[in-house]
Amino acid sequence: MTTKLRREDILAAVEDAGHRLTGSRRAIFELLEGMEGGFSAEEINLALGGVGRATVYRTLRLLIKEGLLCKLFSDEGSPKYTVAKFGHHHHTICVSCGKVGEFRDSSVERLLKAVSADIEGTIVGHNLELYVNCSECIS
Template identity: 35%
Template sequence: MPRSGEIASAGHTVIDRKPAISTEERMRAFHVRLKERGLKSTGQRDDIARVFFELGHHISAEELHAKVKQINPHVGYATIYRTLRLLKECALLYERHFDEGQARYEAVGERHHDHFICERCGRIIEFENAAIERMQNIVARDLGVTLTRHKMELYGLCSDCHAQPAM
């Protein structure tokens, strides 16, 4: 199986590929998009965005708030939610609702990926698989439709939870 960072090829799945875009590059893009909207870069916005980009995984607003409070105890939930909405409007994050649950946020990446969600511990594993992508294109062709986007969510037990007895 290919290691993290490799490109998915026929029949192989790449797991949890690390982002190629640095936190500093993401912060620069955020500042440019703020300026385009006539908004200012504030200390709290920057703290929230920086923590979000540095984490590099799916996170809820509550989890982000707890992390940001460690470096800036004056940040409130309202500021977290406003900044998340702003990052979404700036096309710098995706808002996901796995299994119709709580919103989780992830930084926009440079390549499409799909998700496996553990039903016991909630772990989210990002993966890419070229064979799955090709199959989706075949299905679209057979249906006579044009795909503009898609999302795939697989649910089950991660390897850690699978190894543990059910509670």
């Protein structure tokens, strides 16, 4: 299951949301297009010498707000950003190599209905992460 993000998808989404298409943003989008799995903000910074650090973080935050990226925190290591090809999805994180995957499962939604009876309050969202040993780390 590949989870690449196409540049034109980003451009359209960002423009539709009323944001300007600047050179720095285009450069970041172009870089993200080839990204797969999780990456850190600093990787983007290093790869794009001409773009300011603040701009990189601002743009990542923008893309998260528009639902094109996710941010994953982990107890170990730095936060990871991942592309969000599917509108709604969940993540697998390899506990050995840190690689991030993405999956979608409708039974999660069914689960929530079942759980909601035990919860005081109303559920407005959720986050499910699976910690795995990925196929490469097993072999």
